[in-house]
Amino acid sequence: AKNRPRLDLEDPHITDDEVKMWTGWRRSELSVMQKSISGLMKDSKNRSTELALAMFWIKLRTNLTYDQIGMLMNYKSPVDDYRKRVAETCSSVQENLLAHFVPKSTYSSHKKRHLVKMLSIVLPDGYVVDAIGPFAGNANDASITESILQLNDSLQRWTDYGDILLVDRGFRDCIGSLEEAGFEAKNRSRLDLEDPHITDDEVKMWTGWRRSELSVMQESISGLMKDSKNRATELALAMFWIKLSTNLTYDQIGMLMNYKSPVDDYRKRVAETCSSVQDNLLAHFVP
Structure with missing residues (x-):
C-alpha cells in the first residue's frame, strides 16, 4: 500500500498557483512533461511517475534536501535509505527529460538549433x-x-x-x-517602404518613384484621405504605385501590406484605396 504524500500535488484542493509555487509549473505543463517520460519510468511503492516529476522540480525550485523531500512525500524507508532513493529518482527524471522532453520542446526549426x-x-x-x-x-x-x-x-x-x-x-x-x-x-507590412533599411533604389523598383517624389505626392493628398486601421496615406500611395508598376493582384498587395481582414475583404479594400488615390492625384496633384 502507498502512503499519500504530506505534500500531495494531485490533491484537488491544492490550486494551480500552489502547484506552481512548489514546482515552477502548472498542472497542465507538468502533465505534458509526464507524458513524455511515462513509458520510461516505472511506478514504485513509494512514488508514481507524476510524483517523481514533482519531486525533481521541488528540489530545483526550493533546494530542500533529499531527506526533507522524502519526508514530504511520506517515504516509508529509513531516512538514510530514502535520501538515496529521492536522489536516484531526481537523477532519473533529469536524464529522461533531457533525452525525451527537452529536445522536442526546445528545437527551433527556424533557427535549426535548440x-x-x-x-x-x-x-x-x-x-x-x-x-x-x-x-x-x-x-x-x-x-x-x-x-x-x-x-x-x-x-x-x-x-x-x-x-x-x-x-x-x-x-x-x-x-x-x-x-x-x-x-x-x-x-508593420511585409513590404514596409518606410523601413530605413530599404534603399531609395528599392523603393523605386517597387513603385517607380523615389521617396522624395512620393513625399511630394503624399503632401498633395494627405488632407483628403484619412488613415485607416490597415494603412496610412503613405501606404495607400505606395499600394497604388505598386499596383501600376507590377503585375500583383489586389489580394497579393493586401497580403504584402499585412491587411488583417479576410482575403475577399481586403481585395475590395485595396481596390477602393487604389481608386481613391487615383482620384485624388488626378484632382489635386496632376493639374
Whole structure:
C-alpha cells in the first residue's frame, strides 16, 4: 500500500498557483512533461511517475534536501535509505527529460538549433520594461502571447486599456485575443517602404518613384484621405504605385501590406484605396 504524500500535488484542493509555487509549473505543463517520460519510468511503492516529476522540480525550485523531500512525500524507508532513493529518482527524471522532453520542446526549426525564447515588452524609445519567459523553442509568437494573456498579468501591469501594441506578422493569429484584452494591435507590412533599411533604389523598383517624389505626392493628398486601421496615406500611395508598376493582384498587395481582414475583404479594400488615390492625384496633384 502507498502512503499519500504530506505534500500531495494531485490533491484537488491544492490550486494551480500552489502547484506552481512548489514546482515552477502548472498542472497542465507538468502533465505534458509526464507524458513524455511515462513509458520510461516505472511506478514504485513509494512514488508514481507524476510524483517523481514533482519531486525533481521541488528540489530545483526550493533546494530542500533529499531527506526533507522524502519526508514530504511520506517515504516509508529509513531516512538514510530514502535520501538515496529521492536522489536516484531526481537523477532519473533529469536524464529522461533531457533525452525525451527537452529536445522536442526546445528545437527551433527556424533557427535549426535548440533554444528557449523570451518575450520582451519594449517602449517605442527602446526602453525594455519587462522580459517574460522562458518559453519553449518550438512555441511561436502567437502561442506565447496567448499563454501570457491567459496566465500572466505582465501586459496588463505595464499597459493601459487602449494602448497600441506594435507586433510583427508572427502575432497575426493572436490579434483578436489582444484586441479582446483591450489593446490596439498594429503590425508593420511585409513590404514596409518606410523601413530605413530599404534603399531609395528599392523603393523605386517597387513603385517607380523615389521617396522624395512620393513625399511630394503624399503632401498633395494627405488632407483628403484619412488613415485607416490597415494603412496610412503613405501606404495607400505606395499600394497604388505598386499596383501600376507590377503585375500583383489586389489580394497579393493586401497580403504584402499585412491587411488583417479576410482575403475577399481586403481585395475590395485595396481596390477602393487604389481608386481613391487615383482620384485624388488626378484632382489635386496632376493639374
